[in-house]
Amino acid sequence: MDYSSKLLENAVNEVSRLPGIGKRTALRLVLHLLKQPAEHTSYLSNALLSLRNEVKSCKQCHNISDTEICDICSNPKRNRELVCIVEDIRDVMAIENTSQFQGLYHVLGGKISPIEGIGPQNLMIDSLVNKVASGEIKELIFALSSTMEGDTTNFYIFKQIEKYNITTSTIARGIAVGDELEYADEVTLGRSILNRIPFEQSLKS
């Protein structure tokens, strides 16, 4: 594309570096900003800059936080003996939205993925193993996505902590609530039959 302005070209190039945004979308977004009052652009720029420069990672669970210790970790009502391992902060938000979990989290920051060049040393695994070693955790819930990378990461962590005497569990996989059996994929349906639960238990949840 030929741009009539270097400033425009530069802005389009920067915006199109974001994932899932091509040059055309970037141009549309940038031209939208030009039509809005100048404050909109400065609010946007400042919000991004202050997030990038001031945001902290919770020292205990590595969740994104404005403080050294995040709200969840510093909440005295949460069960400190129950820790849920998740990939990233979006998973924390998803689980928090259910209001079904009263323990703490441990955010790994990704999954082991040799293709993307992410090894165990790039993830927050050591601090998890240290937490387990210190004896403060009773149950560890694996809540990574059930992909090849997720399973590899689960297994890697499991191998590191199996010598300690703690309970481990994974979140239940099965047919989603409200879904019809005939449209479910075989693996999910198979797992939901293998991991069936007592009928009385299903009445409680």
Next chain:
Amino acid sequence: MDYSSKLLENAVNEVSRLPGIGKRTALRLVLHLLKQPAEHTSYLSNALLSLRNEVKSCKQCHNISDTEICDICSNPKRNRELVCIVEDIRDVMAIENTSQFQGLYHVLGGKISPIEGIGPQNLMIDSLVNKVASGEIKELIFALSSTMEGDTTNFYIFKQIEKYNITTSTIARGIAVGDELEYADEVTLGRSILNRIPFEQSLKS
């Protein structure tokens, strides 16, 4: 959604004000920036800020430009007697990409759209009429999109300039090159039959 950080929430809110970007996409983009080196965020913010604060609108054609008069208007090789009226700068870029047009442009900045609260006074129509009145233009090409708003805008401008002795034309509508007739919509096919051109002429283009 519950955010673990006010800075994060603020950034997501600002990004999701952009058209076509919801909260979930905004969160994905913002978390992507957090994973990248901090320079990426500052390049992005600075590019947007400098565009918004420093970019100019060409005094003659209202195209986006880094200078008072844009490269097209200041090019002595362009035909100053032929002016193409377009909605916005993306249309200029699209026509320039064809290399088929050697005249100048006039960017209106939108279409008359009562629903969106855009009237003739919000568009660059007066300066166009002044240009026509000064006698420097011989032919005016209407290249707005063929929607209700585009047609209204065309008609409004036409009424303002019909008293001056200039040629007016609109870009040809018809079946796109390479398209099959059976899949064309009736209005387009109908127009392409009504506005058929001599066969010899089609051989030249």
